Amino acid sequence: MENDKPKIVCFMCNFAFCENETKPPSNVNVARVNCIGRLDPVTIVEMFENGADAVVLTGCKPPDCHYLEGNIQAERAVKMLKKLLSLAGLEPERIKLVWYSPIEGKSFDYHIKEYAEEMAKLVSSLLKTDKLESKLMTNILAAKNAASNFQLRVLLGREKELTEGVNVYNEKLSQEEFDELLDDIVETEFVRQKIYVLTKNVPLSVKDLSEAVGMKPAAVLKQIVNMRRKNMIACDHLEGQTPLYRALEAE
Amino acid sequence: MANASTTNVKRKLPPCRNACPAHVNVQAYVSLIQRGKYKEAVDVIRNDMPFPAICGRVCFSPCEDACARTNIDQAVAIRSLKKFVADIERQQTKVKPKAIPKKHKEKVAIIGAGPAGLTAAYELAKLGYPVTVFERMAEPGGMMRYCIPDFRLEKFVVENETNYIKDLGVEIKTGVEFGKDIRLESLKKDGYKAVFLAIGTQAGMKLNIPGEELKGVVNAVDFLRDIALGKHVEVGEKVAVVGGGNSAIDAARTAKRLGAKEVTILYRRSREEMPALPSEVAEAEKDGVKINILVAPKQIIGQNGKVTAIECLRMKLGEPDESGRRRPVPIEGSEHRYEVDMVIPALGQLAESKCIPKELLDEKARIPTISIDPLTLETKVPGVFAGGDVATGPASIIEAVGAGKKAAVSIHLYLTGQNVRLGREENIEETTWVKNREQIKKKERRYETHAEKPRLNFEETVDYLEKLERNAKFEAFRCLCCGPCAECLANTDFCEGDKAVVDEVLCIGCNVCAVVCPFGAAKKDENNVARINEDLCKGCGMCAARCPTRAITMKKLTNERIATLALTPLKGR
Numbered sequence: 102m103e104n105d106k107p108k109i110v111c112f113m114c115n116f117a118f119c120e121n122e123t124k125p126p127s128n129v130n131v132a133r134v135n136c137i138g139r140l141d142p143v144t145i146v147e148m149f150e151n152g153a154d155a156v157v158l159t160g161c162k163p164p165d166c167h168y169l170e171g172n173i174q175a176e177r178a179v180k181m182l183k184k185l186l187s188l189a190g191l192e193p194e195r196i197k198l199v200w201y202s203p204i205e206g207k208s209f210d211y212h213i214k215e216y217a218e219e220m221a222k223l224v225s226s227l228l229k230t231d232k233l234e235s236k237l238m239t240n241i242l243a244a245k246n247a248a249s250n251f252q253l254r255v256l257l258g259r260e261k262e263l264t265e266g267v268n269v270y271n272e273k274l275s276q277e278e279f280d281e282l283l284d285d286i287v288e289t290e291f292v293r294q295k296i297y298v299l300t301k302n303v304p305l306s307v308k309d310l311s312e313a314v315g316m317k318p319a320a321v322l323k324q325i326v327n328m329r330r331k332n333m334i335a336c337d338h339l340e341g342q343t344p345l346y347r348a349l350e351a352e
Numbered sequence: 353m354a355n356a357s358t359t360n361v362k363r364k365l366p367p368c369r370n371a372c373p374a375h376v377n378v379q380a381y382v383s384l385i386q387r388g389k390y391k392e393a394v395d396v397i398r399n400d401m402p403f404p405a406i407c408g409r410v411c412f413s414p415c416e417d418a419c420a421r422t423n424i425d426q427a428v429a430i431r432s433l434k435k436f437v438a439d440i441e442r443q444q445t446k447v448k449p450k451a452i453p454k455k456h457k458e459k460v461a462i463i464g465a466g467p468a469g470l471t472a473a474y475e476l477a478k479l480g481y482p483v484t485v486f487e488r489m490a491e492p493g494g495m496m497r498y499c500i501p502d503f504r505l506e507k508f509v510v511e512n513e514t515n516y517i518k519d520l521g522v523e524i525k526t527g528v529e530f531g532k533d534i535r536l537e538s539l540k541k542d543g544y545k546a547v548f549l550a551i552g553t554q555a556g557m558k559l560n561i562p563g564e565e566l567k568g569v570v571n572a573v574d575f576l577r578d579i580a581l582g583k584h585v586e587v588g589e590k591v592a593v594v595g596g597g598n599s600a601i602d603a604a605r606t607a608k609r610l611g612a613k614e615v616t617i618l619y620r621r622s623r624e625e626m627p628a629l630p631s632e633v634a635e636a637e638k639d640g641v642k643i644n645i646l647v648a649p650k651q652i653i654g655q656n657g658k659v660t661a662i663e664c665l666r667m668k669l670g671e672p673d674e675s676g677r678r679r680p681v682p683i684e685g686s687e688h689r690y691e692v693d694m695v696i697p698a699l700g701q702l703a704e705s706k707c708i709p710k711e712l713l714d715e716k717a718r719i720p721t722i723s724i725d726p727l728t729l730e731t732k733v734p735g736v737f738a739g740g741d742v743a744t745g746p747a748s749i750i751e752a753v754g755a756g757k758k759a760a761v762s763i764h765l766y767l768t769g770q771n772v773r774l775g776r777e778e779n780i781e782e783t784t785w786v787k788n789r790e791q792i793k794k795k796e797r798r799y800e801t802h803a804e805k806p807r808l809n810f811e812e813t814v815d816y817l818e819k820l821e822r823n824a825k826f827e828a829f830r831c832l833c834c835g836p837c838a839e840c841l842a843n844t845d846f847c848e849g850d851k852a853v854v855d856e857v858l859c860i861g862c863n864v865c866a867v868v869c870p871f872g873a874a875k876k877d878e879n880n881v882a883r884i885n886e887d888l889c890k891g892c893g894m895c896a897a898r899c900p901t902r903a904i905t906m907k908k909l910t911n912e913r914i915a916t917l918a919l920t921p922l923k924g925r
Contacts, residue, residue, distance in 0.1 A: 132918035134914055
């Protein structure tokens with residue numbers, strides 16, 4: 102059954118692309134980009150939103166990047182995205198980074214077939230656009246919004262500067278500290294965006310939200326206070342004593 | 353070629369192309385090799401010079417020294433790649449090139465069928481001039497044929513490449529000596545409108561020490577030439593080669609191959625100062641050649657007119673001289689002898705003064721040289737141009753090729769009545785990928801570039817060739833393509849022509865783009881708005897992928913386009 106196979110999007114570095122070696126199976130779509138580092142994390146999450154089951158990034162093995170650091174940028178993005186995916190309740194294996202060179206031992210087709218089989222076994226459910234569970238869709242949308250968050254993107258973009266250099270106060274950030282910081286922001290941002298997506302159409306109370314997000318009401322309230330400051334959310338109306346919150350349209 | 357020279361163009365070249373005296377488009381052919389387009393790659397090389405296979409073997413590859421990749425790990429093996437494509441082309445295409453129709457009537461005479469002369473002939477033939485090359489020796493090729501031994505440059509390679517030039521419609525007359533059979537006046541009488549003198553430096557320099565006339569003292573140039581001509585050359589048991597250039601190494605290795613038991617190179621400076629390629633020196637040592645540094649010969653001692661020993665002085669290094677190398681200073685009383693029965697002086701070459709017409713000679717120079725305008729290669733006599741070793745002193749093949757190309761442009765401008773100097777001074781800027789050379793952590797060498805030729809049977813050879821092709825592709829993929837545009841990538845979506853555009857309203861000056869950009873193209877200006885330096889931007893789009901406010905977008909491959917590319921086939925299912 103064709104439709105039972107996972108749909109896989111494969112982004113491929115143009116410099117690792119080799120015409121006669123790339124004959125992927127029909128459930129895999131190969132999209133060439135000039136470097137896998139060029140991929141916006143949001144674009145990758147969008148793939149899941151639009152019904153892809155898994156995303157493979159195929160690029161040149163460091164240090165062989167045509168753009169010097171593109172593959173390392175991709176590595177960073179993938180690390181962050183895996184975290185986001187697991188928060189969204191999807192298997193982090195749905196994103197895979199493959200180092201590949203058209204002249205090295207295993208062919209591209211080998212890599213991709215291996216991954217497709219792995220995916221067929223591992224992925225518990227296939228994401229189908231029309232039937233996508235609303236809960237899952239909420240999560241994916243939240244992840245997408247989180248990936249486009251300013252703070253997170255600044256941190257992601259400046260990793261090299263922050264971990265290899267010193268900041269204006271002459272402080273040095275170790276890789277572990279940075280990872281912790283990024284994880285922290287990813288988590289917070291995901292929760293906030295989830296609250297935002299949930300309250301977009303229906304005003305919800307803190308209690309409802311804490312059930313949906315799976316956090317203590319106090320923690321949710323803390324996020325809501327923060328979000329109100331950022332003009333992301335506002336009190337819609339009171340239901341008895343309980344305030345119901347609704348997301349605000351972005352300016 | 354002619355178009356480019358009419359205006360003073362400002363060109364941006366990758367370092368490899370700029371370093372090459374012939375400005376061969378290295379980046380283009382390397383990226384064509386990446387994509388397996390070998391024939392096209394050779395065409396690109398042939399566009400700039402006629403000797404892909406020869407230069408693939410013996411060029412001293414200034415391109416590799418300039419390669420930007422040296423800042424990361426080690427240079428791309430450009431020369432080996434050139435040899436690889438040239439060899440594949442020779443195996444695959446047996447088609448002769450078609451003769452180029454003659455567009456012009458003006459006949460051009462070229463004296464000397466060496467690299468400079470043949471290149472000039474090749475370029476002029478491409479422009480449609482009837483060209484005749486006069487050569488004193490029996491076969492064309494010059495020093496490439498008669499001075500470089502077979503184990504470095506096979507004769508059939510020279511034969512192929514000279515035949516290619518012949519097939520384009522260039523007439524090569526061999527066995528004609530300039531100054532004896534033909535002269536400038538006789539050429540003029542025969543209707544040649546322009547002459548290019550590229551007679552090279554054929555005479556070996558003398559040691560100028562006592563005992564040089566003894567039997568057993570053979571100059572390296574004569575020694576190598578006699579071997580190339582197939583003559584029987586007697587080689588002694590113990591041979592001393594004096595000099596540290598490539599000819600010295602060639603002569604030493606040849607002597608060793610001809611049966612000399614002990615070959616010693618005597619060089620007066622230290623190893624670092626040796627002009628020979630370090631790889632060649634290493635090869636020579638592998639062959640068993642001994643290298644004695646900081647020794648200079650004082651006299652050659654003989655018995656019954658035959659060499660028996662060479663007396664030398666120890667040297668030490670003094671202050672640097674005008675060539676930048678440290679001058680050797682003899683140590684008093686350090687005379688010592690080497691028992692030898694053959695001495696090969698390989699100190700360099702001189703032009704044969706009897707060949708050079710008096711009116712062209714440079715009076716000021718100590719050695720016979722033709723005085724030329726270095727920009728246009730014009731001599732004092734109008735219509736007569738000179739270049740290559742005869743004008744610059746002994747140099748390399750690729751420099752001679754560069755001179756040949758220059759001469760062809762000058763002759764074309766001269767014959768069409770244009771100003772020969774116009775637009776010749778090119779303003780070249782180098783591009784490079786590397787943002788902060790100092791900051792880059794050099795990775796260790798990962799590849800052995802110059803692999804030895806193995807001895808294989810037929811079955812193994814097939815595998816070997818396949819592996820060779822994969823290795824070549826891999827090597828080609830290491831190219832950073834630092835130039836502005838690679839020819840083969842033109843007209844595709846992934847052309848380097850993509851550009852980052854900043855939306856000034858959205859930009860908040862967070863500086864992420866400046867951190868992300870691998871080439872230092874993105875920078876904040878004084879208004880805290882990101883600016884993209886278009887000269888440095890390679891269009892990779894990494895800034896667009898990371899910009900926190902989506903202020904930066906790419907002109908061609910936008911984020912939306914990537915999403916459509918990736919999703920359209922899936923939605924169709």
